[in-house]
Amino acid sequence: MSEIIELFTYPFVQRALIAGSLISICAAMLGVILVLKHYSLIGHGLSEIGFASLSLAAALNIPALIISAPAVILASFVIMFVSQRYKTSGDIAIALASSAALAFGVIISSVTGKSSNMSGYLFGSVLAITQDELIFAVIISIIIILAFVIFYNRLFLITYNEDYARSLGINIVLYQFIISLMTALIIVTGMRIMGTLLISGIIILPAVSAKSFARGFKSLVIISALISFIAFISGLILSFVFNLPAGASVILSSTIILILVKIFIS
Amino acid sequence: MTERLKLTNAVIKYSERVIIHDFSLSVNSGEMVFITGSNGSGKSTLIKTIAGLLPLSSGTLERTAKISYVPQLEEADRDFPARVNEIVLTGTQRRGKLLYSQEDKERAKHAMLELGIYELASRQLTTLSGGQLRRVFIARAICGLGDLLLLDEPCAGLDVQAHEILFAVLRKILDDGCAVLMVTHDESDINGIEGARVINIS
Ligand SMILES: Nc1ncnc2c1ncn2[C@@H]1O[C@H](COP(=O)(O)OP(=O)(O)OP(=O)(O)O)[C@@H](O)[C@H]1O
């Protein structure tokens, strides 16, 4: 036990804790909207596009964010537009785009001989966060939490019923844009930490757990964020104790929480 | 008397299928118009178009910016983790208005009291009966009332008491100058408002 406490005094562990907790909390808040609107797949699709963009950035030897941020943001708008426009085929479009992007990323990585980085992209490296990455994660998290607070009533209304919101004269496209942008930002920020394969899990899993017992929308958002935070901390401890990869341990503990919730609540 | 709604030579389609052919309608402030017609004749389609949810294929639609809408009930409306008062309050939202004022909260409370659902204020939507849910939707429209109220079969599933409450509310807001457009299948509804116009679309 004291070893674990001692671990938390290392700067790299502290960076992981701060960045990881903030990203987990933001991802889970957003996850509530995505789960309720049946957009769960979007996170998954975007993260694979994120993976392709990371591979490309490594191949071209330029900082990852320069490519991945615009690529993921653009992709989030396209996916949102397609799933709005062609309601039933949205999930097919996401599945197509994401597997194509994944293949593209793998090919780029292996052609350029940078495939050794691949596992870092896929599974993240929460313990290797730099000071700059930490600052970026903190800024993005603050933006997302602020946006959530400022637009809370509107996000609630639009998540509940877009048609009703439209009848009130509200600009739906603007808010779809805001939701897409927040999702893209979380993925770009979170994929370095959690890995592109696992980031969609921290968006979706806590919201699904919270949905089993939250009674209102506000409590759902708060409980989802809380579960995500607990899953992150316990996942990190799990990874230290059993020497497991951090990102996967966080997802594992989130999954265990979901199973326990399903067994004991419903 | 100001004109709240003016629909001229409206044609409304779902993909290529024409649902409404060349329909015109004008509604003034303080006026009550009932829309009747058989199932599938396009009443909801018409209301949705006026509410701004569906495009016109041709024709023109002029209306006041502030409308309130009570949609026809859909099962999906219930399956959402929200409380009754959270839903009722959304009726006060408008473009450019993000926060609820104290007055909005008062109006929501008043609307819930009026519709007899104040005891349900913190109940979950999923736990409501059909008639209770309909009262919630009516309260939502009433608490953020605009100049034109659109009601799509609001009486289906309402008990006698709720029906009377609704008509008392309608008479009051008509006196205040709101225009009301209501879809109904029931002859007795039409007799419930003096001087109402009836338009059959089938
Ligand atoms: N989303 C849709 N896509 C295609 N066709 C539709 C859609 N919604 C309704 N329709 C069709 O349009 C026609 C009019 O439907 P609408 O819902 O307006 O009827 P209604 O008069 O409100 O009927 P009811 O009395 O049953 O409520 C129907 O033939 C219906 O099948």
Ligand SMILES: [Mg+2]
């Ligand atoms: Mg109808």
